[in-house]
Structures are given as structure tokens and as C-alpha cells.
Amino acid sequence: MPGKSPWKMAVGATAIALLAAGCGSGGSDDSAATSNTVSIGIGEPQHLIPSNTTESNGAEVLASLFYPLVDFDAQNQPVEVAAESITPDKTNTTWTVKLKPGFTFHNGEPVVAQNYVDAWNYGAYGPNGQGGSYFFEKIDGFADLQSKDPDGEEGPQKAPEPKAKKMTGLTVVDESTFTIKLSAPFAGFKSVLGYTVFYPLPKAAFSGDGVIAEGFEDAIVGNGPFKMKGKWEHDAQIVVEKVADFKGQVPKIDGITWKIYQEDTAEYADLVAGNVDVQTQIPIESLAKASADLGDRFKKSPNSSFQFVGFPTFQKEFADVNVRKAISMAINRQEITDQVFLGSQTPATSFVSPVVAGYRPNTCGAACEYNPTEAKTMYEAAKGPAEIKITYNVDGGHKAWVDATCNQIKASLGVNCTGQGEPKFADLLTKVEKKEPVGLIRLGWLMDYPLMENYLGPLYSTTGGSNYYGYSNPAFDNLVAAGSAAATPEEAIKKWQEAEDILVKDLPVIPLRNGQNVFGYSEKVNNVEVDLFQKVNLYKIEVVG
Amino acid sequence: MFRYIVRRLLQMVLTFFGATFVVFALMFANQDDPLQALAGERPITESQRQALTERYHLDEPFIAQYWHYMKGMLTGDFGQSLTGRQIGDMLEAAWPVTFRLALLAAVIAAVIAIVAGVASAIRRGGTFDNVTLVFTLILLSMPIVVIAPLAQLLFGIQLGWFPPTSGADPSMWALLLPALVLASSVFATQLRVTRTSVAENLRADYVRTAKAKGLAFRRVISVHVLRNSLIPVITLIGVDLGNLMAGAIVTEGVFNIPGVGFNLARGIRTEDGPLVVGFVSALVIIFLIVNLLVDLLYAALDPRIRYE
DSSP, X not given: OTTSOHHHHHHHHHHHHHHHXXXXXXXXXXXXXXXXXXEEEEOOOSOOSGGGOOSHHHHHHHHHHOOOSEEEOTTSOEEESSEEEEEEXXXXXXXXXXXXXXXXXXXSOBOOHHHHHHHHHHHHOGGGOOTTGGGGGGBTTGGGGOXXXXXXXXXXXXXXXXXXXXXXXEEEEETXXXXXXXXXXXXXXXXXXXXGGGOOOOGGGEEETTEEOTTTGGGOOOSSSEEESSOOBTTTEEEEEEOTTOXXXXXXXXXXXXXXXXXHHHHHHHHHHTSSSEEXXXXXXXXXXXXXXXXXXXXXXXXXXXXXXXXXXXXXXXXXXHHHHHHHHTOOHHHHHHHTSTTSEEEOOSSSOTTSTTOOTTTTGGGGSOOHHHHHHHHHHTTOOSEEEEEEEGGGTOHHHHHHHHHHHHHHHOSEEEEEEESSHHHHHHHHHTTOOOOEEEEEEOOSSSSTHHHHHHHHSTTOTTOTTOOOOHXXXXXXXXXXXXXXXXXXXXXXXXXXXXXXXXXXXXXXXXXXXXXXXXXXXXOOOBOTTSOBOTTTOEEOO | OHHHHHHHHHHHHHHHHHHHHHHHHHHHHHOSOHHHHHHTTSXXXXXXHHXXXXXXXXXXXXXXXXXXXXXXXXXXXXXXXXXXXXXXXXXXXXXXXXXXXXXXXXXXXXXXXXXHHHHHHXXXXXXXXXXXXXXXXXXXXXXXXXXXXXXXXXXXXXXXXXXXXXXXXXXXXXXXXXXXXXXXXXXHHHHHHHHHHHHHHHTSHHHHHXXXXXXXXXXXXXXXXXXXXXXXXXXXXXXXXXHHHHTTHHHHHHTTOOSHHHHHHHHHHTXXXXXXXXXXXXXXXXXXXXXXXXXXXXXXXXXXXXOO
């Protein structure tokens, strides 16, 4: 093509390019404009198999697709939902679950006891690598489903097959009844059953004994009020529609579009423009303008998150309890929740979250009260270190408050305090494991089930899964165990409160803040509630007009 | 010409292996504990850690992991991301939208840059030239992390001209705002290069000859000057097209477009080695092909250039 006009080439290329860019487009949400459906923003779920779903995005979607055995009332007491009754024996060791009749999965299969047992055995079986498997630890026979690598993780040998594939503690009595035998008595087990991992799976989920069918995760079949419409459109959306004549509580809306966002600021932009109806957690960057943008559609409600800093026990300079107490008293929690978090969090003055039964306000007492003069006197008398470090992970938006806390410590105690950022939480944990001098470590906790034990056990007991700082007090451990083994929930709470009193004396961590849901919704919807687990109440939300 | 293309293709194979090796090595060096990164702040049970470590070969040495990966890739299997999704499927879902976005941005940038560049070169020192100079300087000095949210706030939310986010399968209209934002990151340079190149050629002998022959000014500019001036600009556009596809990390995040940049950002955040390497491998291929096409375009534009 020598000699001809380059314009022609350019125009031709442009036309082709524009055509290519334009084609394949489609309006994605024009159908939702008038119908009785809502769209709720989430992040891309990591997984949607119930036993592998431990983060809130997946849990929210599953809450629409499944109907749990128990749900929680306004006082966070468990109430039977898909279960007719859940009754313990005298020792709280064997629990009998009786299912309500008439429920079916979305594919027409009736829901039977075996569905629960199969799903739980799959979740607990070690080689399946399910993220929520630790929930089944309390069930008898769990240990036999795990295997240990004979030469450690790094070694060349593969781990042997676990001894068993089924937990001995689960027994099917008849079509609608099964029993759960625990390895130790636990009065609060009914509350545990409310969590996502305890949903049943239909027969269609399994392609063989204990093998999930290929593609099932993208088109989950549940027993809940909504069913999947089409497949999980990764990174885009998950659309669910109402199940005709659902036997349980019937929601007021006809369907939900779970819109997937990677950045919560993008989700907020869509919320303000009315392209998404509910955002369950408004990002801190957008909080300042949220009440101006949304008016009274900007709401707050309590959730279970609990933020604190821990003292690693290998850091000998913090061994004296008075040093820890002085640092705690040097921090003005109210100022930080107001200035840094713009009121989206509240100061914490106890070792458990206010949302659980048995919570008492201000158990921490004087130790959590801002008192710079006394703090300084106490700190100097106890000969606290002249250098304090707070290590945190930079990917969680923690820099602002860690720096603010450090400035308060500096001002109150007259020592040097620096915030030390690590790229990820995993890097922080690695340093703690190697016993490097990390100083104070930033930590947070979201509960799995609404019991005091869910804070006391994992965070402060010697074998607790999230006790990264190594606090260990046998008297405390015994009281937590005694509470779990108590005959009634009331007695359990009593023991757990006694255990919390020990924490006040020992102060292994400094409680800082309790989280809140700061959520907003569009003009299209009404009666929006966000619960303790950061989930929208799907049975109450309705479309306006 | 044929020999040239074959030689370039062979070079591409080497570059491809080199680039993926480097990326894999970097991901590997950066990787601390991807399983913990995935779980966030939740504890991982020992048996879960064990099962996942074996599934993703995390306990094997670097070379073995690279070997596993390459073996899969050469048979068309990009492997699994750490959340268990097929990376091949993810690529398939992510490419179309990124491709459309980048193409739209490239066209917008090229059209504006060439038209404005020629106009300001013809009247050098005039008002239009000075205004574009100031405007391009402002754009060049503003990073995309500022421009993207600003454009979203202004045109998406406050004025409401465009939808604030685009989503997975956007219409042309929904893509326009992110494409404009992306285009703004490259068109300033293209404009400056066009202007300089055209201005230089306007003083060339052949232009004087053309004018002396009595050709219309329009024809002198559009046929004689532009054709010779476009060579450096085409190079730039070619490189930019690659950059636009790779560099949309910020823009895709702000406008919620689940494309390549979006997936790369997620892979890096969760230390998902296979995911990052899979997308980068695809990007490397795109870069190589675009550059080859650009080189071949030279020959079409300038008869003096011959490839042997």
C-alpha cells in the first residue's frame, strides 16, 4: 500500500478500534430498576462452600441461600429456625437436633439429617483444607479426621491419610433427627450452630463420598429463602431470586443482586449515585461526607469487632503489670475514636465486646481511663522502657490511629514511641513467632458466635488460636473451661465473668476500641438493618413504594 | 521481511521465558506466608495449612515450583489461584473489558494528540500552542491516583454525566469516563511529540518543494508532513497501548472494572503467585506482539525502511 493517504489508514484503524471497544456491551442493571429487588455491595467472596467460608462477603451471600439451624434474637440469644428443637442431655455433651418438616433444597431434594452430617464431615476432614474446619473441633472424633506430617511441613514426606473420614460424634437417628456428641461438655453449643459452616449440603453437592462436585461452588444449591439465578459471575455479581412458597420466614423482597466491588470507595460512589442500594461498611475516607451525602440514610449499629494491642510475653520490658497499666492510661481512647475514626468506633473498656451476653461495661476500670499524670508517675516508678514500639500491618488502614496513639503515649509518658509498619498481618505474625522485638502488637477480633467464650477462649487462654502474645494463666484457663462445662448459660456467664476479672489484674492486652457497622442505603430501600456479623437483615429490608 | 518476522518471533520466545522467570522469582522472594495472607487475621489450623501447602506445591523449592508452572502453561493450563479458581478462566473473563478500555483510551488519546499536535505545530507560538502547552504540563504533573477519583467525584457523582462505576460488562458510555482518565495519562506526551515532529518536518526541503509546486496547504500537511511525522508518534502509541493495558490498576480499581489491572492488584495483595504470573505472562505476550506490529508499521509509513 505505498503512497496512499495515511489518513485513510488512520480513519480505518480508528473505526475498527471503536467498533471493537463498543461491541459486546450491555446494560447490566436495567431490569432491576422497577422490580421488587435490591442490590447489596460486597467484595468478591473467597469461597462459597459453607465450611470454607469464614469471611463476611461469602457469609452474606450464603445467608440468602441457606436457612440456618439457629438464628439470634435481639438479645443475641439463639432461637431455632430450621431446627424444630435442639436439646442437650443433662451434661451438655450430647445434643439432639430435630429438623422442621417440609423443607427442601432448591433442586427439590428434601432436607434430611444426613445432609447436615455429610456437610460437616466434609468440612472437618483435614485434607479438604476447609477454612472453617476449626468450628468442628468441639465434636467428638474431630482429631481422627486430621493428619500430621511426619517430618514437618518442609520435609519431603507427604502426610498420611487421616484415620477416619467421618466424625464419630455425629449420628443420624432418623430422617429428621441427628445427635451431636461433643468431646467435652459445652453449655453454649447452640449458639455455635448459628455460624455459616453449619449449613447443610444437598446430595447433589457431592460427586462421590466426601467429594464436592465440580462446578457446585459456582451454582450453590441451598435450603434458604433465595436461590441462585444463573451462576456466580466472578468479580461482577451474584444474583439470587426468591424461592416460591418457602416454608420458613418469607422475606419482603423478590431478589437480591450481590454487586461485587474490589474497592469500597468505588462502592460508596455507586451508593451515592443510587447504583447500589446498601453498603454495609462505608470506608473511613468517605465517612466525613457520608452524613451530607446520605442524610438519615447513613446509620450506625453495633458489631462484634474488638480492637486492642497485645504485649508479647517475650518482651521483658513490659513484664511489670504497672508498665502495661501506665501505657494503657496514657491513651485517650475517646479522642482517637472521635478524631481518627469520626465516631465510627467507640472506646473499649472491657475485654469482650458489648454485643455478647455477660458483658459488663468498664471492667477494665481505672486502667483504661485516660489519666496522663498518674500514668507518668506509675511508669517512672515501674521503670518502664524509654522506647516503645507499636507494630501494625499497613494494609489495614491502621497507620493513622497507631501514630495518634503513639503521640499520646509520647505526650503523656515523655518516652519515645514509634509506629512500625509491616506489609501484611502475616509478616507481623512471622516476626512475633521469631520473637523479634516488635513492641506492642496491633490486633483485632471478630466473633464467630455470640458468647463471651468466643473472646476469652481464642484470645486469652493458653492454647487460644489467636493468642499471639503468649499470655498464659492456668487459673484463667480453668475458669473459661469451667464456664464452658457449666450446666446452664447463666452459670457459664458467671464463670466467664470471673475469668475476665483475672484479665483486669493481669492486663495482657490493652483494650482500645469496639467496632460499629457504619452503613448507608439508597432512597430505593427501607428498613435496612446490619447485624453483629456485618450482614444485612434480609427478612426486614424492603423496597420503597 | 519474512526472515525478519521469524527472527523477531524467536527473540520473543526468549524474552517471554526471561520475563516470566524474573516475575516468578520476584513473587517467590516476596512471598512470606500466602496462606496466612489469604486468611487475613484468622488463625489457620495445622491440617488446613498442610492440605493447602501440598495442593499449591508451596513447600517445594523455587525451581520446582517454576517447573510445575511452566509445564502447566505450555499445555495451556495456567493453574489455579490460591482461592481455587482456574486462572485460565479468570484471564478469559478479565481480558475483553481491559482490551476495550485500553483501545478506547488509545484511540481517544491518539486522535486528540495528533489533531492538537498538528494544529499547534502549524501556529507555533500562537495562543492555541501556548494553551495546550500549559494544559499538557498540568496533566503530566497529575498522577492518575489523583485524576481518577477526582473525575469520578466530579463527572460521576456531582454532575452525574457518567455512571460512577463501570462494572464487568459496561456499555460504551460507562467506559468513556475511565477511558478518558486513562487517555489523559498518555496523550500529553503524544501531543508534545507530534508537535515537535511536525514542526521539524515543516522546515524540510520536500515541504518547500511541495509548496513550490503549488499544492494546497491541506494536502501538504495531510499527505507529506504527517506521514513523515507520524513515525515517532506511532512508536509511542504502540508502547502506550501496552502500558494502558498493564497500567490500568488504579483506574480499574476506582471504576470497579474487573479487568487485568484489578486482578493484578488483588494477586499482589494476597501474595497469589500463580495469579500474578499468569496475568503478567499474558501481558508480556501482548507487549511483544504490539511492538512487533509497530515495527512492521514503520515499513508501511516510510518506504526507506526495509526489513531483512
